[in-house]
Amino acid sequence: MSVVCEGRQKSAVACDYGISYRWVHTLVGRYLAGGWAAIQPRSRRPKTSPAATPVAVVDQIIALRRALSDAGHDAGAATIAYHLGRTGCAGPVPAASTIWKMLKRHGLIELEPKKRPKSSYIRFQADLPNECWQADFTHWRLADNTGVEILCFLDDHSRLALSVTAHPVVTGTIVTDTFGNVTGVYGLPASTLTDNGRVFTTKVTGGRNQFENELLRRGIEQKNGKPNHPQTQGKVESEVYRVLQTVGPLNLLSGGFYEEESLYPGVSG
Secondary structure, rough: OOOOOOOOHHHHHHHHHOOHHHHHHHHHHHHHHHHHHHOOOOOOOOOOOOOOOOOHHHHHHHHHHHHHHOOOOOHHHHHHHHHHHHHHOOOOEEEOHHHHHHHOOOOOOOOHHHHHHHHOOOOOOOOOOOOOEEEEEEEEEOOOOOOEEEEEEEEEEOOEEEEEEEEOOOOOOHHHHHHHHHHHOOOOOOOOEEEEOOOOOOOOOOOOOHHHHHHHHHHEEEEEOOOOHHHHHHHHHHHHHHHHHHHOHHOOOOOOOOOOHHHOOOOOO
């Protein structure tokens, strides 16, 4: 309006408003051609998108999503990509991330704002060796399908597997005896960290069990993770699976020990 109605120079208007001369010139031309409506902000979306996913592929994705969901199967982006590659796709099979964006665009994704992102979890680690030992046991099946429970003691600082033993059933006595054997080799820890399983603590039901009395007798602090929070003992579970991959299920015997202990340092039977 300053240029059209007041007759000001385009360069002076550009200087006053801190914009380029070319932009002032463009706005004036649009105004003279179409009035106020012509100088309203315009969409910057490109007129064509050569790399856009074909409509036929989008229709296939939506149809697969609904068919898999109705059948009670997993209908995630990776599963849809697998079925597109297997049954034939109207174009190149999109990446799982692209499929997810299409599902979201069509309102087929239910977002979970209350779900904590992995980045929000705080990673903890003891500052010194023997400052804290973690303990937990994992259910496993041997090569002959025998069910066992694998008890693991882990140094929280170094992540050294102090003891990994297999038993038909882990009891409070086994936990206490194994702890005594490990302390005879590595010394006493300042504290232990376990879940609230009865072999480790009975504070939920009242009183102390054998393991708790042993810790109290030796002056060792006992710490327990929060109920329904298995991430606290995630290090132990990860280490057990790593040991099993190293040793191999065929080397585990039903008697509750490893056939070849030398395959993994720190593993005891």
